Amino acid sequence: MILKHYLKPMLWLIMRMSMLVLTMTSLAHAASDFKIFALQHRFAEEILPTIQAIVGENGTTSAIQNQLIVRTDSKTMAEVEQAITTLDTARENLTIRVKRENNQSGTANNTAVKGRTRIGNVIIKTGNDTRTRRDGINIGLENSQTQTKQSSEQFIQVSDGAPAYISVGESIPYTSEWVLLTQRYAVTQKNTEFIEIGTGFTVRARSIGNQVEIDITPTFSKQAQYGRLEFEQLTSTVRVHRGEWVNIGGIMQQRDDVSRTILSRSNGRSDENNQILIRVE
Numbered sequence: 001m002i003l004k005h006y007l008k009p010m011l012w013l014i015m016r017m018s019m020l021v022l023t024m025t026s027l028a029h030a031a032s033d034f035k036i037f038a039l040q041h042r043f044a045e046e047i048l049p050t051i052q053a054i055v056g057e058n059g060t061t062s063a064i065q066n067q068l069i070v071r072t073d074s075k076t077m078a079e080v081e082q083a084i085t086t087l088d089t090a091r092e093n094l095t096i097r098v099k100r101e102n103n104q105s106g107t108a109n110n111t112a113v114k115g116r117t118r119i120g121n122v123i124i125k126t127g128n129d130t131r132t133r134r135d136g137i138n139i140g141l142e143n144s145q146t147q148t149k150q151s152s153e154q155f156i157q158v159s160d161g162a163p164a165y166i167s168v169g170e171s172i173p174y175t176s177e178w179v180l181l182t183q184r185y186a187v188t189q190k191n192t193e194f195i196e197i198g199t200g201f202t203v204r205a206r207s208i209g210n211q212v213e214i215d216i217t218p219t220f221s222k223q224a225q226y227g228r229l230e231f232e233q234l235t236s237t238v239r240v241h242r243g244e245w246v247n248i249g250g251i252m253q254q255r256d257d258v259s260r261t262i263l264s265r266s267n268g269r270s271d272e273n274n275q276i277l278i279r280v281e
Contacts, residue, residue: 032059033077037068039088044068047087054079092160094205094212094280099245101275102150160207165219166248166276167200168262199262201248202230205280212280213239216248218258231258242280249275 039047044063051068052061059072070080158164204215217235234256240246252259263276 032071033074034071035069035077035080037070037081037084039066039068039084041090042066042088047084050083050087051080054083092207093157094160094207095155095157096164096203096205097153097155097279097281098166099153099277099279100151101277158205161204164203164205165200166203166278167198168276201252201259201262201276203248203278207242208239211239211241213237214246214278214280216252218252218256218262231256234258240280245277245279247275247277249277 044066048061048063048068051070055061055070055072055076058076059070061071062069068084070077072080156164198220200219202215202217202219204217206213215235215237218231236251236255238246238251249263253263
């Protein structure tokens with residue numbers, strides 16, 4: 001009898017708690033909206049990070065191909081819908097203008113021999129130097145410096161966010177210097193192949209209102225079967241206004257030794273410096 005007396009209140013309490021849990025669960029589901037958004041112009045993975053930042057801890061988000069799956073409260077869902085409307089737009093075609101300025105300086109040394117001397121009964125005379133002493137030869141060293149500047153401009157059209165490759169200079173031998181840079185920043189190679197490579201930068205421009213965000217990545221362009229090797233960890237990102245010139249040379253020259261080697265090279269006594277400027281329209 002005593003046991004029965006205690007069991008009845010306990011059973012009643014358990015029933016009340018179960019009902020309370022069910023009620024809270026129902027209210028939670030009632031306050032949560034669930035929607036699947038079918039995107040028309042973008043892949044879901046592209047805008048998923050933005051939607052996740054909006055939802056935060058107020059729900060869950062996932063992406064499958066062109067569909068975004070969102071569960072959150074009504075207020076947050078309205079913000080998600082507005083963000084998707086803004087982001088899910090057709091890709092814009094961008095024009096990237098490339099201006100190249102090539103500055104080259106060189107030093108030339110010329111040796112001149114003037115004067116006369118006597119060998120036996122024969123007098124050997126060079127030049128027209130009247131100041132030369134008898135039987136003496138003057139040797140003069142002439143130093144001259146040259147500077148040349150070349151400029152050209154081209155353009156390429158790409159979709160918003162698509163990569164564009166900008167070649168710098170001519171093909172150069174894949175020497176030990178490049179092997180070391182490749183091993184340091186990209187992949188370790190067991191076999192070294194000495195082939196001709198092109199050097200340059202991969203540029204990705206994304207439109208953000210009246211501004212553009214530009215990723216600049218130093219790149220090797222090898223033979224066709226090797227494709228391109230991008231040094232992604234050396235990427236620099238800048239944000240500028242549309243139509244504003246960006247000096248890749250100025251930015252990347254101080255960024256890393258790969259970019260410095262691409263932009264500047266020395267050949268004997270001739271130093272060459274490449275300046276690359278781009279403008280996104």
